[in-house]
Amino acid sequence: MLTKRSLTQFIAAFQSAPLQMLPAHDVIITAACECAAPDSLKLVWLSNTTLTCNDGSPAGYYIRRGTNNHHWVVYLEGGGYCWDTASCSARWRRRPGLMSSSRWPRTRRAPALLSADPQTNPLWHESNHVLLPYCSSDMWTGTRTIRRSNNSFAFAGRLIVRSVLDELLQLGFAGRLLLVGSSAGGTGVMFHADSARRSLRSHGIRVAAIADSGWFLDRPQKTRRASSADKMARLGHLLWLGSPPTSCVREYPEKPWLCYFGYRLYPHIRTPLFVFQYLFDSAQLTAEGVRAPRTRAQWDAVHDTGSAIRASLKNVRSTFAPACIAHGALARPEWLAINVSGVSLPRAISCWERRFSRSNRKERARCAPRRLVERCTWPQCNGSCPRLRDPRTGEEVALAALLQSFGLDVRGAAAAMGLDARALSRMSRAELLPLLAPHT
Numbered sequence: 060m061l062t063k064r065s066l067t068q069f070i071a072a073f074q075s076a077p078l079q080m081l082p083a084h085d086v087i088i089t090a091a092c093e094c095a096a097p098d099s100l101k102l103v104w105l106s107n108t109t110l111t112c113n114d115g116s117p118a119g120y121y122i123r124r125g126t127n128n129h130h131w132v133v134y135l136e137g138g139g140y141c142w143d144t145a146s147c148s149a150r151w152r153r154r155p156g157l158m159s160s161s162r163w164p165r166t167r168r169a170p171a172l173l174s175a176d177p178q179t180n181p182l183w184h185e186s187n188h189v190l191l192p193y194c195s196s197d198m199w200t201g202t203r204t205i206r207r208s209n210n211s212f213a214f215a216g217r218l219i220v221r222s223v224l225d226e227l228l229q230l231g232f233a234g235r236l237l238l239v240g241s242s243a244g245g246t247g248v249m250f251h252a253d254s255a256r257r258s259l260r261s262h263g264i265r266v267a268a269i270a271d272s273g274w275f276l277d278r279p280q281k282t283r284r285a286s287s288a289d290k291m292a293r294l295g296h297l298l299w300l301g302s303p304p305t306s307c308v309r310e311y312p313e314k315p316w317l318c319y320f321g322y323r324l325y326p327h328i329r330t331p332l333f334v335f336q337y338l339f340d341s342a343q344l345t346a347e348g349v350r351a352p353r354t355r356a357q358w359d360a361v362h363d364t365g366s367a368i369r370a371s372l373k374n375v376r377s378t379f380a381p382a383c384i385a386h387g388a389l390a391r392p393e394w395l396a397i398n399v400s401g402v403s404l405p406r407a408i409s410c411w412e413r414r415f416s417r418s419n420r421k422e423r424a425r426c427a428p429r430r431l432v433e434r435c436t437w438p439q440c441n442g443s444c445p446r447l448r449d450p451r452t453g454e455e456v457a458l459a460a461l462l463q464s465f466g467l468d469v470r471g472a473a474a475a476m477g478l479d480a481r482a483l484s485r486m487s488r489a490e491l492l493p494l495l496a497p498h499t
Contacts, residue, residue, distance in 0.1 A: 098175050099123070099166040100190050107222050109204055112194035113147070113158035113212035118219045120191050121167050125175065127185040129234025131227070134173055135220070135251075136193035137242025137273070137387065142295035147212055150196060158212065160194055167192075170390035172239060179392065182405055182412075183237070191223060191244075198319060199240070199247025201299030214299035220251050221258075228262060237412075238268040241387045242342060245273020245335075249321060252330035253304060267331040267415060269408065271389045274321035274336040276367055278347055288346055292316040304328075322371040331415045333377045333408060338365045339384040339438045361438055372432060379407050382433035383444035391445075398443045399431040407431055 100121035201214030303318035410426030
């Protein structure tokens, strides 16, 4: 039920921050360029030519050496996945750039977390930056290297990550590795964190990981038309010859695909891991069949998902979870502004890094809490949330309509303000908020 206090929080969020698009799925954030821009990454093809993208084109990575040779940030891109012949064929028709390297440019502009600009990337602008483009459609866990026929695909994501790390060692890789990924790349980070730590330990390299929006749940669909997350994970696991961490598979020997879901995999991860997750993750909502909530029932479904994500994070040691409807943060410029309880995301990550580094005890004591989970339970109650727009029209969601879908009696509110309900519904946010706030 919409209480006076929660509605006041909700209104305050609209006053302090505009609302983001509900994406239909996770997307590639980084932009391509053929120019040798100062903030660009250079393409390198893998020397192991047996490891390919889905269509058999060569796999590779983008790299730029920084001034701090002892700190490396390796970023796994996201972009969804496919799990059977029909979904992979549809993916090939609609998003071939996520299945092939045939059009990769020689250089790519760096996303936020790989930028060399300290204003854009205050944490790691001096680091060595490596971007792994996503073209295996397997959440970075596949080991199928041979295409079975002209109409099928290879799925070698897990092997590609291993090969890239091996090649970085040959470049004089040393110091500390921060493995980061967004969406499907965030899930991939959780798969690879421990294996990377074990393989690099003998070289004196310390490994930590950040999973951005890769914490998916195996919740049932809200509609009958789409497959369940559990079914898609099972089919994908078989198609990709998926290889989740052995320690997790031991817990689910009959259903190893359950290890694709963050809350099931997390207890088996030993590498320091920071989990960023929007409580109302739009990709999770889409997977459950809730794309653009309009009715009270749809908003109730959004709340259910938020409650489930919140509960699934309860045992995560280091987490940052704003109450926003959005997906993916670290590759976007607005990552600097996101905060929970006044603590920004960059500050939370910086404190997390200090805890397992050699910084002194006093410095660590001044840091932010390990767990920053939004207390407010309503979507967009956080003033730093990205803009919320209707994905079908691209227009910002009208405040009156949104409040009505939350259960507010717009007609009653209009009468209390001496206004006609139709006139109130046509008001802009700037006009409506000053009138509505005193009555909440």
